[in-house]
Amino acid sequence: MPGIFNMKIDKRIREKAEKIKLLIMDVDGVLTPGYILISSTGSEIKVFDVQDGLGIMLWRKAGLKSAIVTAGRAPAVKYRAECLKVDKVYQHAMKKLIAYGKLKKFFNVSDNQICFIGDDLIDVPILKRVGLPCVVPNGHHDVKGYASYICKTPGGRGAVREVIDLILKAKGVWAEVTKDYIG
Numbered sequence: 612m613p614g615i616f617n618m619k620i621d622k623r624i625r626e627k628a629e630k631i632k633l634l635i636m637d638v639d640g641v642l643t644p645g646y647i648l649i650s651s652t653g654s655e656i657k658v659f660d661v662q663d664g665l666g667i668m669l670w671r672k673a674g675l676k677s678a679i680v681t682a683g684r685a686p687a688v689k690y691r692a693e694c695l696k697v698d699k700v701y702q703h704a705m706k707k708l709i710a711y712g713k714l715k716k717f718f719n720v721s722d723n724q725i726c727f728i729g730d731d732l733i734d735v736p737i738l739k740r741v742g743l744p745c746v747v748p749n750g751h752h753d754v755k756g757y758a759s760y761i762c763k764t765p766g767g768r769g770a771v772r773e774v775i776d777l778i779l780k781a782k783g784v785w786a787e788v789t790k791d792y793i794g
Contacts, residue, residue, distance in 0.1 A: 620781055624760055627743040628781035632724040634670060635714060635737070636771055638681035638688055640730035641747055644767030657687040658767065666772035667695045672788045673779055676718050680710045682733055708736040728774055730754065730766055745774050 620628070639645050642663060648656035670677055678699040679692055685702070692700045699717065701710035715725070723742035727734070730750035738744040738757040746758035747766035755761055760777070762770040779785045 620777060624743070624777070625781045627723070627759060628726070628778045630723050631726045631743055631778050631782070632675060633714065633718050633720050633726070634675065634677045634775065634778070635711070635725060635727045635741075636677070636679050637727075637729045637731075637734055638679060638685075639683055640750065641728050641766045642679070642691075642771060644765065645730070645749070646767075655685045655687065657685055657691070659691055660767055660769050660772070662769040663771040664691075664695055666769075666775035667697065669779060669788045670775050671696055673782070673784045678714050678718075680704050680707050680714070680737070682707070705733075707733060708740075711737050711740070726774065726778060728762075728771060743778070745770075 636642055639647065642659055643657050646658065650656060667677060676698045679688065679697055680701045681688060682705050683702065688702055689700060699714060704710040722740050725741040726743040726745060727737045727741045728745045728747065729738055730747045731754060732751060735754060735757055738746070738754070743760065744758050745760045745762060746755050747762050747770045749765045760774070762773050764770045764773045776785070779788060
């Protein structure tokens with residue numbers, strides 16, 4: 612079978628992934644390619660990957676929770692999160708660790724039950740705490756040392772989907788959440 616069924620998951624990563632209940636994602640550089648497009652009227656335009664979107668829908672189908680923590684603030688992020696039914700969104704979170712603490716409490720989860728996908732220095736405080744810290748390959752080189760898993764797919768081009776597929780496979784729920792699509 613193609614795709615995720617052929618993905619060989621390192622034993623250490625699998626053990627971490629099996630425990631994950633909450634996925635936290637950065638936006639710029641992770642859910643988007645990191646470009647900030649500004650129209651002639653000053654409106655910010657974000658570009659999101661549809662495969663990440665389907666991945667987040669599969670994540671929800673598996674009964675798992677998701678959140679966005681971003682230092683930026685854009686109406687497009689709120690809109691995309693609402694469309695995908697992301698459980699919690701923190702924008703303009705310049706100190707992401709504060710939002711992280713609120714998420715842990717809200718979802719009643721411990722560090723080892725959280726996966727975070729980041730790409731830059733502002734993400735390091737969370738990456739240092741979570742059970743499965745992930746970084747996109749186009750992330751800042753100083754951040755990659757904090758990752759247990761470095762995606763093969765770039766941010767904004769399906770990296771979130773890659774991490775979701777990996778976790779769902781490790782948890783043994785991939786076949787169930789995709790059965791409507793691939794039988």
